[in-house]
Amino acid sequence: MSVTEQARRAREAASMLATATRSVKDGALHAMADALVARTPEILTANEADLAAGREAGLSTAVLDRLALSAERMAGIADALRQMAALPDPVGEVVRGSTLPNGLELRQIRVPFGVVGIIYEARPNVTVDAAGICLKSGNAALLRGSSSAVRSNAALVAVLRDAVAGAGLPADAVQLLDATSRDSVKELMRARGLVDVLIPRGGASLIRTVVEESTVPVIETGVGNCHVYVDAAADLQKAVAVTLNAKTQRLSTCNTAESLLVHADIADVFLPAVLAAFAEAGVTVHGDERVRAYSDAVVPVSEEDFGTEYLSADISAAVVDSLADAVGHIRRYGSGHTEAIVTDSAVAAREFVARVDSAAVMVNASTRFTDGGEFGFGAEIGISTQKLHARGPMGLPELTSTKYVVTGDGHIRT
CATH class of the missing domain: 3.40.605.10 (Aldehyde Dehydrogenase; Chain A, domain 1)
Incomplete structure (x- = not known):
């Protein structure tokens, strides 16, 4: 027929x-x-x-x-x-x-x-x-x-x-x-x-x-090149838990985190902890020079990596000097799906939410929550990254x- x-x-x-x-x-x-x-x-x-x-x-x-x-x-x-x-x-x-x-x-x-x-x-x-x-x-x-x-x-x-x-x-x-x-x-x-x-x-x-x-x-x-940004004011325990869940809870979904951005002020504390957690989970980190300084297991990141939806046990990572730099990176490489910030600063959270142009923005929560079922909508038909009629789950x-x-x-x- x-x-x-x-x-x-x-x-x-x-x-x-x-x-x-x-x-x-x-x-x-x-x-x-x-x-x-x-x-x-x-x-x-x-x-x-x-x-x-x-x-x-x-x-x-x-x-x-x-x-x-x-x-x-x-x-x-x-x-x-x-x-x-x-x-x-x-x-x-x-x-x-x-x-x-x-x-x-x-x-x-x-x-x-x-x-x-x-x-x-x-x-x-x-x-x-x-x-x-x-x-x-x-x-x-x-x-x-x-x-x-x-x-x-x-x-x-x-x-x-x-x-x-x-x-x-x-x-x-x-x-x-x-x-x-x-x-x-x-x-x-x-x-x-x-x-x-x-x-x-x-x-x-x-x-x-x-x-x-x-x-x-x-x-x-849209595809899900989702980011987790760990702010200077992030709680270390929350940051590791959210980042690990966003990447590893299920690798093959569009709301899985594919990129990690870390504020320079917290890098010395956060990166050794999260890199160890990733290593234990079998995740390969594709990092810039500043990330690679914390572990020999980190492989060099490319321009293409930053824009990639891996759908695998891989994640790109970079150290940024400010929240503004994190937002700029997301605007350049993101797909407009879901971005997350981990921070105890209400000011930083408000700025991130206001400046990031994506269908969903998480504050101290995993990107994996962008889902019709998790939002209480029931099964979803998809996650829209456009701006007309429907956006998000x-x-x-x-x-x-x-x-x-x-x-x-x-x-x-x-």
């Missing part, structure tokens, strides 16, 4: 979803969760085939980690759907309203986009998250995963479609596009008028291609647009 035909079927499904009650949608989410748990063995069989093919193809450890499913991960994915069902339904929410001087009643309400296309790499959990969040927000989902996860995604979508249909909603609310040909991506990006919005999730190359070549409106999600409200409803009593304009 062509992408155009799938998009037409999605549009039909979206018209039914737009009027579905919360109880029906939540029932579908619970049915999806139960089905995923019940059919976990067949999903894991498909996933193992993808992993075997990935290992043979030489995929990196980070990519294989993103690709891998397990019974525990499947249970977590199902729980995320149940948690999503417990969240308020954004559709129909009144954003603002008033009675105009002429007596007209004006309301701005949330409505679904309609058909949402998601283009993403490797991670099969995105298949479920995207399908769930689109359904809850009243949207039909066209999912285009990567060829590395083709078997896993096919198994997942088969389960989800059965569950959605069993709950009384159209199965075409969730559709998987062909991942074996790039033509499906091109056709999806050109489906203006059938697809309302595209959301790319993946590496810089994928995102850039979708943003630059799509005729369908795009919500841009995109939860249910960000998957809606608005319309104005104006109610009168025979009003005419004179």
Whole structure:
């Protein structure tokens, strides 16, 4: 089936979803969760085939980690759907309203986009998250995963479609596009008028291609070259704990720290401690000359390193002479995702928050908290690094647009 035909079927499904009650949608989410748990063995069989093919193809450890499913991960994915069902339904929410001087009643309400296309790499959990969040927000989902996860995604979508249909909603609310040909991506990006919005999730190359070549409106999600800045007024214990967690809690996520900046005034105390912690955790530090002075294990850093999203046990590091220098470094090399400052100075924290131009800024907290679930939004569709419509973790409200409803009593304009 062509992408155009799938998009037409999605549009039909979206018209039914737009009027579905919360109880029906939540029932579908619970049915999806139960089905995923019940059919976990067949999903894991498909996933193992993808992993075997990935290992043979030489995929990196980070990519294989993103690709891998397990019974525990499947249970977590199902729980995320149940948690999503417990969240308020954004559709129909009144954003603002008033009675105009002429007596007209004006309301701005949330409505679904309609058909949402998601283009993403490797991670099969995105298949479920995207399908769930689109359904809850009243949207039909066209999912285009990567060829590395083709078997896993096919198994997942088969389960989800059965569950959605069993709950009384159209199965075409969730559709998987062909991942074996790039033509499906091109056709999806050109489906203006059938697809309302595209959301790319993946590496810089994928995102850039979708943003630059799509005729369908795009919500841009960005790569995560996230920074931790340890200020002169930082508490040593907090600084080591936050830095280590931001880098090592999970290596393959976009909110993992990829760069460390240390104020010169605290370097003598902080760097020996954090470098020892990194060494114990198996992290390779790519440092400037000032960082390398503290350990022979630190390798030289390059200009390219400072702009790299490693997604591995590597981190770039530099010593800076001031908070202003740290901000300048972040503005030059950062991706606008998440930056963190560790400091006991309220003045420094306020300045950092005000001057850093990113979707999320952490004060004395790990970058790993930039996540829809951690923010209490439920599963997210992605983390937007743009400045229009949505920025940061995109939860249910960000998957809606608005319309104005104006109610009168025979009003005419004179």
